[in-house]
Amino acid sequence: MKFIVAILIAAVSLVTYWCNRQENEFTGQMQHVDMTVEQEIALGLQTAPQMASQYGGMHPDEQARAQVNAIGQRLVRSTRAGETPYQFDFHLLADEKTVNAFALPGGQIFITAGLLRRLSSEAQLAGVLGHEIGHVVGRHSAQQLAKAKLTQGLTGAAAIATYDPENPASRTGAVAAAMIGKLMNMRYGREDELESDRLAVRLTGEAGYDPRAMIGVMRVLEEASGGASGPEFAQTHPNPGNRIAEIERAIQEEYPSGLPAGLVE
Ligand SMILES: [Zn+2]
Numbered sequence: 001m002k003f004i005v006a007i008l009i010a011a012v013s014l015v016t017y018w019c020n021r022q023e024n025e026f027t028g029q030m031q032h033v034d035m036t037v038e039q040e041i042a043l044g045l046q047t048a049p050q051m052a053s054q055y056g057g058m059h060p061d062e063q064a065r066a067q068v069n070a071i072g073q074r075l076v077r078s079t080r081a082g083e084t085p086y087q088f089d090f091h092l093l094a095d096e097k098t099v100n101a102f103a104l105p106g107g108q109i110f111i112t113a114g115l116l117r118r119l120s121s122e123a124q125l126a127g128v129l130g131h132e133i134g135h136v137v138g139r140h141s142a143q144q145l146a147k148a149k150l151t152q153g154l155t156g157a158a159a160i161a162t163y164d165p166e167n168p169a170s171r172t173g174a175v176a177a178a179m180i181g182k183l184m185n186m187r188y189g190r191e192d193e194l195e196s197d198r199l200a201v202r203l204t205g206e207a208g209y210d211p212r213a214m215i216g217v218m219r220v221l222e223e224a225s226g227g228a229s230g231p232e233f234a235q236t237h238p239n240p241g242n243r244i245a246e247i248e249r250a251i252q253e254e255y256p257s258g259l260p261a262g263l264v265e
Helices: 002-019 037-053 062-077 122-137 140-162 168-206 213-226 230-236 240-254
Strands: 021-023 030-032 089-093 101-103 108-112
Touching (some): 002 140, 037 140, 101 122, 108 122, 168 213
Parallel strands (some): 089 108
16 A cells, blocks of 8 residues: 555656656756746745845945846846846845855846955856856756655655655665655756856857856856855855866857957956
8 A cells, every 4th residue: 555655656746747848948958847937936036035134135235236237137138038038136145255146036136245256357247147047047946846846756755665664774765765866956956057157158148248257257166165155155056167168168169260359358
């Protein structure tokens, strides 16, 4: 009986996941999402205040906040990101210690003061914001949410299948299943980061910024991860060193005959 329940839960999770497969209009990738764009926007707006308060709230410098938003909006306006139904807002957070940037589904994008002050050019800031726009148009949060649901369904089922109350040692089966679920998410997260890097190269270039600034951003992140403010970023972003090669390849692919003149650095 226990076994049948486990199979049923796993089957329902899998069918739900696979039925919600669709092509992302922006990236052309097939992906699993079970939310509408409207739901993504609503979820992002709902989560934004809570997220901001975790990083000391909005930065008190109104001018600096406006500058960050202006560069973000330039990226949206002058690229295909502006043709999507997403509502983009770019927020500067007060947190000086944490080096991070992130995007909520639907277009709420954040950068900490700790990361901003380490950047040395407008194009680098555009690179960071472009990367976060990439997460939004790539619908990575929605994808992760769908995946988490599947993982929960599968590991829940595995726990039921392997857990024997008369023999608590069998619990390790459930633990192993949970670990597998986590590893699965991590690998996908990494692909999402690399896709966002590629999108950042495209978006910054389209908006007239030098996409090579992204390489500078990676160096900043690399440096930061060696210091006290590192762990936070390491959790959400893969090793910057490996990303530089991918970014260089993306620039090569976008501009096979070289970069145009007059880009903002
Ligand atoms: Zn990212």
